Amino acid sequence: MQYTQYLPGTWHIIASTFKMWTSGKKTNPSITYSIIQSHPLRILDEITYQTRNKSKSIVGHDTLDNDQFNWRGKGVLKLFSSKWDIIYIDDEVLIINFSATLATPSGMDILLRNKQNADSYKRQILNHPEKFNLNTKTIQKFKWLF
Numbered sequence: 001m002q003y004t005q006y007l008p009g010t011w012h013i014i015a016s017t018f019k020m021w022t023s024g025k026k027t028n029p030s031i032t033y034s035i036i037q038s039h040p041l042r043i044l045d046e047i048t049y050q051t052r053n054k055s056k057s058i059v060g061h062d063t064l065d066n067d068q069f070n071w072r073g074k075g076v077l078k079l080f081s082s083k084w085d086i087i088y089i090d091d092e093v094l095i096i097n098f099s100a101t102l103a104t105p106s107g108m109d110i111l112l113r114n115k116q117n118a119d120s121y122k123r124q125i126l127n128h129p130e131k132f133n134l135n136t137k138t139i140q141k142f143k144w145l146f
Contacts, residue, residue: 002089003041003064003086003089004035004038004041006089006090006091006094007033007035007043007089007094008033008034008035008043009032009033009113010030010031010032010113011030011031011032011033011094011111011112011113012028012029012030012111012112012113012114012115012118013029013030013031013109013110013111013145014110014111014112014115014118014121014122014144014145014146015109015110015122015125015142015143015144015145016029016107016108016109016110016142016143016145017107017108017109017141017142017143018098018104018105018107018108018109019105019107020104021049021109021143021145022143022145025051026049026050026051026056027049027050027051027145028048028049028050029047029048029049029145030047030048030049030111031045031046031047031048031111032045032046032048033045033062034046036061040063040064040065041063041064042061042062042063042064043061043062043069044059044060044061044062045059045060045061045062045071046058046059047059058073058077059073059074059075059077060072060073060074060077060080061074062084067085067086068083068084068085069083069084069085070082070083071083071084071098079102080101080102080103081101082098082099082100082101082104083098083099084096084097084098084099085097085098087108087132087133087134088132088133088134091113092112092113092114092117092121093110093111093112093121093132094110094111094112095108095109095110095111095132095133095134096108096109096111108138108141108142110125110142115146118144118146119146122144125139126139
């Protein structure tokens, strides 16, 4: 898979099964990936979101191991780790599945490069989930964040 071609840059979470995003307490979540090292692939992972008009972030490193990323938090989050994998990726859409941590449950996110295209991609994903390596049952678990 062409991770280094598609992953770098900012992705906006438009749908999720993860309570941290679906509760409405934390809004406008996005993830920015930056390549640190190509072989083995290691990336900087910065999640940003809004809460009561404050911008907050969660920073970690991801290391690719057999098509699965191992995430490890930085700073006070260094004790936390998670595994995640890519269900679908192209230059506009990213769908990820992540495991539980000590503090959070597992979940899935649908992300876009340009959140202004959210309505169009929502229709495409709902009407043709198989094109995005999903199925109807899985799609029903998502909450759309816009």
